[in-house]
Amino acid sequence: MTDIWQRLPTRGKILCLVLLAAAIAAPLVADRYLLSVLILVFYFAYLGQAWNLLMGFAGQLSLGHALYLGLGAYTATALWTLFGIGPWIGVFVAIPVAAAAGMVVGWLGWRFAIEGVYFALLTIAFAEFTRIGFDHLQITGASAGMFLSVNSPGSDKWWNLGGGPLLYYYLAFILAAAATLLVARLRRSPLGYRWLAVREDPEAARAAGIDIFRAKMIAMLISAGMTAVGGVFYGFYYRNLFPSQVFDIGRSIEIIMAPIIGGLGTVFGPVVGAVLLTPLGESLTALMQHFGVNTPGAKSIFYGLTLMVIITLQPSGVWPWLARKLGLDNRPRP
Amino acid sequence: MTAITLNIIVQGILTGLVYGLMALGLSVIFGVMRVVNFAHGEFTVVAMYAAFLLFDMLGVSPLLSLLPIAAAFFFLGYVLQRALVEPFISRAEHEQFILLVGLATVVVNGLLLIFGPDAHPINLPYSFDSYTIGPMFIDKVRVFAALGALAICVALFLFFRYTRTGTAIRACADNLTGAGVVGLNVKQLYAVTFGLGFACIGAAGTLMATIADASPGLAPAYTLLAFVIVIIGGLGSMAGALVGGVLIGISEALAGFYIQPSMKSMFSFALLIIVLVLRPQGLMGRRL
Numbered sequence: 324m325t326d327i328w329q330r331l332p333t334r335g336k337i338l339c340l341v342l343l344a345a346a347i348a349a350p351l352v353a354d355r356y357l358l359s360v361l362i363l364v365f366y367f368a369y370l371g372q373a374w375n376l377l378m379g380f381a382g383q384l385s386l387g388h389a390l391y392l393g394l395g396a397y398t399a400t401a402l403w404t405l406f407g408i409g410p411w412i413g414v415f416v417a418i419p420v421a422a423a424a425g426m427v428v429g430w431l432g433w434r435f436a437i438e439g440v441y442f443a444l445l446t447i448a449f450a451e452f453t454r455i456g457f458d459h460l461q462i463t464g465a466s467a468g469m470f471l472s473v474n475s476p477g478s479d480k481w482w483n484l485g486g487g488p489l490l491y492y493y494l495a496f497i498l499a500a501a502a503t504l505l506v507a508r509l510r511r512s513p514l515g516y517r518w519l520a521v522r523e524d525p526e527a528a529r530a531a532g533i534d535i536f537r538a539k540m541i542a543m544l545i546s547a548g549m550t551a552v553g554g555v556f557y558g559f560y561y562r563n564l565f566p567s568q569v570f571d572i573g574r575s576i577e578i579i580m581a582p583i584i585g586g587l588g589t590v591f592g593p594v595v596g597a598v599l600l601t602p603l604g605e606s607l608t609a610l611m612q613h614f615g616v617n618t619p620g621a622k623s624i625f626y627g628l629t630l631m632v633i634i635t636l637q638p639s640g641v642w643p644w645l646a647r648k649l650g651l652d653n654r655p656r657p
Numbered sequence: 658m659t660a661i662t663l664n665i666i667v668q669g670i671l672t673g674l675v676y677g678l679m680a681l682g683l684s685v686i687f688g689v690m691r692v693v694n695f696a697h698g699e700f701t702v703v704a705m706y707a708a709f710l711l712f713d714m715l716g717v718s719p720l721l722s723l724l725p726i727a728a729a730f731f732f733l734g735y736v737l738q739r740a741l742v743e744p745f746i747s748r749a750e751h752e753q754f755i756l757l758v759g760l761a762t763v764v765v766n767g768l769l770l771i772f773g774p775d776a777h778p779i780n781l782p783y784s785f786d787s788y789t790i791g792p793m794f795i796d797k798v799r800v801f802a803a804l805g806a807l808a809i810c811v812a813l814f815l816f817f818r819y820t821r822t823g824t825a826i827r828a829c830a831d832n833l834t835g836a837g838v839v840g841l842n843v844k845q846l847y848a849v850t851f852g853l854g855f856a857c858i859g860a861a862g863t864l865m866a867t868i869a870d871a872s873p874g875l876a877p878a879y880t881l882l883a884f885v886i887v888i889i890g891g892l893g894s895m896a897g898a899l900v901g902g903v904l905i906g907i908s909e910a911l912a913g914f915y916i917q918p919s920m921k922s923m924f925s926f927a928l929l930i931i932v933l934v935l936r937p938q939g940l941m942g943r944r945l
Contacts, residue, residue, distance in 0.1 A: 384751055431930070437937050439750055440693050440892075444884050445933050448926045451881060455923040466919075572877060576758060583755055620766035627762030631741075634755040638748065 335651045346496055350489055358488045364601045365495035366556065371581035371593025372502040373549035378579070379588035380515060381542035382522030384439065387428070387446030389574035390453055391421040391547040395554025396569055400471060401463055403559075414555045418548040424449070425547030429540050447572060454570030463564075471562040491560050498556065499594065502549060507590045509545075518542055522588070550578075584633055586640025595642040603629065660792035665910045667795060671803035673906020675864045677899035678806040679879065680886035681813065682857030688893030689830040689850045690746060692753050696761035698879025700855065702768060704730060704862020705871035709777045712866075719779060719867050723805055727860040734855025738848040746847065761880070768873040776870035784867075802864040809860045810899060813853065817895070826850050830893070878922070885929045891942025900941060904928070 331339065349361060370392070377383050398420045399413035428449050432442045458466040509515045517538045520528035525535050558564055568574065585596025607622045637644060645651075683697050707726050711717040741760070745753045786797040817823035826846050829836045837843055869875070882905070890901025905925050912921040932939065 378751070384754075386754075431934050435934055435937055437933055440687075441888070441933065441937060443750075443754075444888055445930070447881065447884070448929045448933070452923055452926040452930065455920060455926070459917070459920060572881070583751065587751070620769035623766040624763050624770070627759040627766070630759035630762070631756055634752055634759065635744070638752050 332651060334649070338649070338651070343500075350492055355488055358492050360602060360605045362488065362491050362495045362560070363605075364597050365492075365499040366553065366560075366597075367578070367581045367601055368499040368594045368597035369495065369502045369556075370550060370553045370578045371585070371597055372499070372506050373546050373553065374578050375582040375587065375589075375593050376506060376509070376549070377542045377546040379582060379592070380510070380518040380522065381539050382518075383539055383542065384443040385428075385446040385546075386443045386572070386575050386579070387448075387450035388546075388550050388578045389570050389572065390424055390428075390446070390450040391550035392554040392557060392574060392578070393450075393453065393457070393564075393566070393569035394421045394424055395551025396558035396564055397457065397463055397469070397554075398551070399555040400469055400558040400564055404469065404471060405462070410555055410559055414552055417551045417555050421551030421554070422544050422548040424453075425543040426540065429543040433536050433539055447575070450570055450572065450575060454566050457566035457570060460566075466566060468563055468565040470564075471559065491556075494556065498552065499597075503590065503594060510590055514538070514541065519588075580630070582640075584630070584641060586642035589640065589642050591646075592640050592642040595645065596640070599641060661914075662911075664793045664795075665914050666907055667793060668799060669907035669910030670903050671795070671799040671906070672868060672910065673903035674803040674806040674810075674899065675861055675868065675902075676882060676886055676906055677902025678810055678857055678864070679861035680883045680890070680902050681810060681895060681898040682854040682861065683883045684887045684890070684893055684895060684898040685813075685857065686851055686854035687887070688895075689826055690742075690847055692742060692746065693750075693757075693884075694854065695754055695757035695880065696764060697858065697883045698881070699761045699764040699768075699876040700730070700733075700858045701862040701865065701879045701883075702871060702873060702876040703764060704859045705866040705869075705875075706768060706772060706777070707859075708863040708866040709779055709871050712779050713777075718781065719863050720801060720805065723860055723863045726863045727809070727856045730859025731852040731856040733852075734858075735848045735852035737855070738851035742851065743844065743847070761876070765873050765876045768876070772871075772873070774873060776872040778870040779866050781867065796868075798867045802867050805864050806861065809857070810895075813857070814895060816853075822846070822849060882922070882925070885925050888929055888939055889932045891939025894939065894941040897939055897941030901939070 328336070346361075350358060353361065370388070374385065374388050377385055395414075395417040398417040399410050402408040402413040402416060403410060428446055431437075432445050437445055457463060463469050517528070517533050520531065520533055521535045521538050528535050528538075554569075557569070581596030581600055582593040583596065584600055585594065586592030604622060604626060607625055611621060633641070679697070679701055683694055686692060686694050704726055707729070708719045708722055711722045711726075712719060741756065742753075745756055781798060783797050787794045788797060788800065789795075817827060825836070825841050826849065828839075828841060829843055829846050829850075833843065836846075886901035886905050887898055888901075889904060890897025890899070905928070908924050908928060909921040912924040916924075
């Protein structure tokens with residue numbers, strides 16, 4: 324904790340404190356709509372951190388993180404709607420469930436030396452397989468979805484994750500902040516250095532005595548578990564779950580956008596990416612409403628174009644560039 | 658019982674050949690350029706709409722518009738590669754992925770914007786005719802589509818085997834440095850390869866339009882379908898794409914009939930997982 328703090332340059336410390344203070348004070352000035360946008364920003368920053376751990380640090384491309392998100396969401400909401408077990412207990416069931424799924428995917432993939440594109444396709448296959456499975460799972464409502472009742476006893480209590488936007492705002496903020504701290508810590512830990520070695524050169528890492536299978540599995544375990552927590556948040560925030568939405572490949576892609584745009588393998592990349600992307604999408608919606616354009620798809624077209632432009636011009640992400648501009652990186656400038 | 662099963666298997670094989678042609682495009686592009694076209698299904702659906710429009714507005718049968726659409730898609734692919742994909746050839750996989758996912762998003766939502774979410778069927782005069790062979794009834798359109806797909810696959814195979822350009826492209830796939838050393842214009846050949854992959858998409862989409870209704874919602878499903886097929890058959894193997902297509906066609910037809918139509922792709926993904934684990938290079942692929 325303290326060593327991460329000390330590593331920051333002075334203006335970085337000031338910026339961090341200002342932003343934290345702004346985030347905590349935001350509900351004082353923000354209206355309901357702005358608050359809902361900020362909730363999404365933190366939510367995507369959090370999920371981006373989880374995914375970035377696996378791809379950015381350990382170098383394993385997963386395009387199926389919707390699997391862990393959906394499993395987390397379904398586990399916790401099913402426990403609540405079917406057995407009345409609250410999310411604070413449910414989350415500790417959701418994490419192992421998603422982590423176990425991650426273990427299966429990772430074990431099958433890496434044991435049999437499935438790498439790169441092939442591994443990415445394996446993760447998609449598992450997510451799609453599970454989506455269709457849940458589409459036919461009667462106990463969770465199959466494709467008709469599962470809904471969280473708003474008037475069952477205790478559902479409006481904060482400890483059951485029911486309440487106004489303030490609750491979700493601070494919850495999402497705490498999740499994002501905690502994930503960023505965790506990732507910053509892991510990045511500087513021996514495990515973090517092992518991940519980077521595996522990412523940069525698996526052969527050399529093996530030669531240096533690193534158990535690369537174990538390193539990748541740990542990354543998957545943490546990443547899937549963290550994503551499941553995001554899923555629990557998703558379930559209780561939106562209060563409805565459909566397999567075709569939660570497990571969809573679009574969901575997986577949504578998760579990975581922020582870290583890629585912000586900067587893969589950096590601690591602040593996912594946060595910067597989420598801060599840039601989410602309001603971009605939202606302001607587009609607002610802009611289109613303002614001009615009376617109500618065409619589905621127009622927003623997504625702009626979204627797709629933005630992705631293409633950013634990946635063409637700034638492939639390593641916005642954060643490394645921004646950090647250099649702001650003088651926040653520790654590297655000596657030429 | 659057995660006659661019904663046989664009937665379903667034959668229908669599955671016929672549909673599978675069209676799937677195979679679509680997947681062949683993906684396989685050719687990956688086999689030569691090591692780029693996975695994540696916008697594959699999206700462009701297949703574009704071709705379906707092209708076939709629909711030509712039929713709906715000009716009354717051109719898809720079997721006639723097959724070659725013109727394939728040719729148009731060749732140029733589309735050529736231009737796309739030159740303008741968009743070329744700078745990404747030597748970049749990291751996830752960067753190529755983002756570029757093509759961005760492109761796929763633009764294409765599928767463009768279709769949604771222009772045509773709306775509804776399905777557009779092509780009703781040919783013989784749409785509901787079938788051939789009777791013994792106890793089996795085989796859809797006429799499916800037979801035509803499968804024959805068309807097979808013909809284009811054979812043509813492509815002959816092109817790669819016997820023409821100078823085809824041989825040169827195979828040289829690029831085998832040994833890129835060597836191909837450059839002997840003076841092949843690799844950039845040009847890559848663009849031709851991408852064009853050929855897109856010609857497969859154009860042809861497959863046109864044929865697909867006769868057996869399925871065009872709608873934007875099909876696009877992501879087709880992309881995944883093409884992935885599943887080439888992984889099962891072996892990424893980069895031409896014969897593998899056809900074999901994988903037929904296998905998936907049969908598995909979809911059987912699961913759709915005996916279990917539930919909505920669960921048919923679950924079996925395809927299960928098949929994919931099994932193949933990836935037991936034989937990750939695919940049924941006909943070279944050892945990884």
